[in-house]
Amino acid sequence: MVTLKELAKILNVSVSTVSKALNDSPEIGERTKTRILELAKELNYRPNRIAQQLKANQTKTIGVIIPTVLNPFFAEALHGIEQEAAVSDYDIIVCLSDESLDKEIRSVELLSNGSVDGFVIALSEETQIKDYNKHLVELKLQNLPVVLFDRSIPSFKGHYVLVDDFQSVYDVVKHLIEKEHRKHILLLSNIEDLSVGKRRIEGYEEALKEHDLTASVLNLNRESDLRKSIGTFLDNNPQADAIISIDHLTGVIALNYLKEGGKTIPNDVSVVGFGSPSTQILTNPEMAVIYQRAEDMGKASMNLLGKILSKDKTLREKQSLNRIKSALLKGETII
8 A cells, every 4th residue: 555655756845845745734736736646646645643643642543431232221321322422433342340430441441542532421320329439530631531420429520421310210200290180100120220210310319209109119129030030019009090100111011911910001001111212122012112312322431431531621510410300202202
């Protein structure tokens, strides 16, 4: 493959002239620029990316750390991050923490040795439970910007992209009470240790409290037999006329269990879960979902990091995606 120096020799111009022409510098005349660009294309010239990065003191690479790709939310968010990164000519390196603090720390250490310009991270469950921030603080000390999305910890004051999970569930509960006249609303959760889970449960409890209704929450651990535990909970609450699942799985299990037990959805029992429109095809009838727009969250996270890297002075220290509203989808979209 031809080099910059070889192009300059063939054209009998300086290396600086070739470089400026390839970068569309106004210092180079159009005729000379055209000659250089045509020859570069003919000889399949490709810029030395490593040399460019060293000169600019940038890798043009972003480290992305997420708990898993098996959860559709994180898969969609990752897609959004990659799309937005490509627009800004960034590459991404992805590491999975598997909800482990130790793996998250090792991923940060691996990538913070000059491999990336910054990080987009969804914290692991263990990081949240322990409220651990040392590895994040160290990134700040190294002048490596980090944007956290979806999940937060009280001890770290930094850049966040979040959806208002409290309001999402609060609005759904109010809709069920006021529009569908439901009075016995149960909540299912296997994410109560996560910040998003806590905020969703708080939204549920607040809405019920305002209407003088009793909350009933089933918290499931990861080792639970989900179908058995959910089935027992539903059998013990036969008066239930609405179910809210604050994760992407338990609502599907509940809907199928109720249907097998002879309940008609949504006439007898309304079932609402978190997910995306594609989640609805997993059930028959289609389950109503609170759609977080994970791809938009991923794009917003990468966009925010890009602004930090470009030293946008108008950047606020904490940014929330309140404008990306969660939507209750049930045939039509209900905000």
